[in-house]
Amino acid sequence: MQHRVLSLSLLACALALGACQRTDTAPAKPLKPAAATVPASAPKSATRPDDNLNAVLWMQASVEYRASAITIYRAAADRLDRALKEKHWDALVPDERGNAATGLAPAVIMDVDETVLDNSPYQARLIRDGKEFDEVTWDAWVAEKKAKPLPGVVDFAKAAAARGVTILYLSNRAEHLQEATLANLRAAGMPVKDDSVFLGLGTVVDDCEQNGSEKNCRRRLAGQKYRVLMQFGDQIGDFVQVVANTPAGRSQLLDDYRDWFGERWWMLPNPSYGGWEPALFNNDFAQPREARREAKRQALDVAP
Numbered sequence: 001m002q003h004r005v006l007s008l009s010l011l012a013c014a015l016a017l018g019a020c021q022r023t024d025t026a027p028a029k030p031l032k033p034a035a036a037t038v039p040a041s042a043p044k045s046a047t048r049p050d051d052n053l054n055a056v057l058w059m060q061a062s063v064e065y066r067a068s069a070i071t072i073y074r075a076a077a078d079r080l081d082r083a084l085k086e087k088h089w090d091a092l093v094p095d096e097r098g099n100a101a102t103g104l105a106p107a108v109i110m111d112v113d114e115t116v117l118d119n120s121p122y123q124a125r126l127i128r129d130g131k132e133f134d135e136v137t138w139d140a141w142v143a144e145k146k147a148k149p150l151p152g153v154v155d156f157a158k159a160a161a162a163r164g165v166t167i168l169y170l171s172n173r174a175e176h177l178q179e180a181t182l183a184n185l186r187a188a189g190m191p192v193k194d195d196s197v198f199l200g201l202g203t204v205v206d207d208c209e210q211n212g213s214e215k216n217c218r219r220r221l222a223g224q225k226y227r228v229l230m231q232f233g234d235q236i237g238d239f240v241q242v243v244a245n246t247p248a249g250r251s252q253l254l255d256d257y258r259d260w261f262g263e264r265w266w267m268l269p270n271p272s273y274g275g276w277e278p279a280l281f282n283n284d285f286a287q288p289r290e291a292r293r294e295a296k297r298q299a300l301d302v303a304p
Helices: 008-019 055-061 065-085 120-129 135-144 153-160 175-187 217-226 247-256 289-300
Strands: 107-108 168-175 198-201 224-234 265-267
Touching: 055 120, 065 153, 065 224, 065 265, 107 153, 107 217, 120 135, 135 175, 153 168, 153 217, 168 175, 168 217, 168 224, 175 198, 198 289, 217 224
Parallel strands: 107 168, 107 224, 168 198, 224 265
Antiparallel strands: none
16 A cells, blocks of 8 residues: 655654645545555456446345336236237337237237346456457357346236237347347246247348348347237337438437337347447447547547
């Protein structure tokens, strides 16, 4: 632990009077934590600041996060019967519907990650190890099949299934992760009708060209067989195609479909990651981490 060294005159003054004012104007340096507070086994990277620390801790430790998820799924369950009764009720935007929904079997589209399954332990590992997302560590995490369900989601899904509603899992987990994902969903207590309910990244949709991880083609595929009563996600792109991933483009989508939220669309909170973040640094993850962090600092709305 480092301490500022007092001059002999200041020390004498302090001893003699006990209340002398300091004559130096430099701000005091913060004390460094004792070395014993950092476990010897912890990697050095674990002590570095990480943008995701508070976000992941909030998702894991706060009752507010759990209450938010419970509120959303309970409110959605209260809307189920109304959605079923109204023959023209549909949660796909007209541009992605492609065919009439009347007479089709009912379904609910659910994103998987941070909508149904909680992957915060994976994010916590990245923080611990000073790393960022990559496909190798992500695939390894999925293969563990350890993700837990979000609060409230199992009760909602079972209520929907009891009413004859099929749960479709429209996820940006790659198709080769289907088996592990469905096994994890079943272990979490979620209804899984069969393998066809998983529409992962890489699903081929005839006459529809998929743009990166956008889900519009897979939503169109779901709409060919089902009347979609509701959609659940943690990103705006889980509900409608994001043509321009900029703050303005994303805000415009919210303005266009504001009335859909809380009726047909249900958004789960996720402060840990998502399309909102790269929208702040021109979607360029090739930039150094500090350059991306500076772009996020510049995006802050600082009170005067």
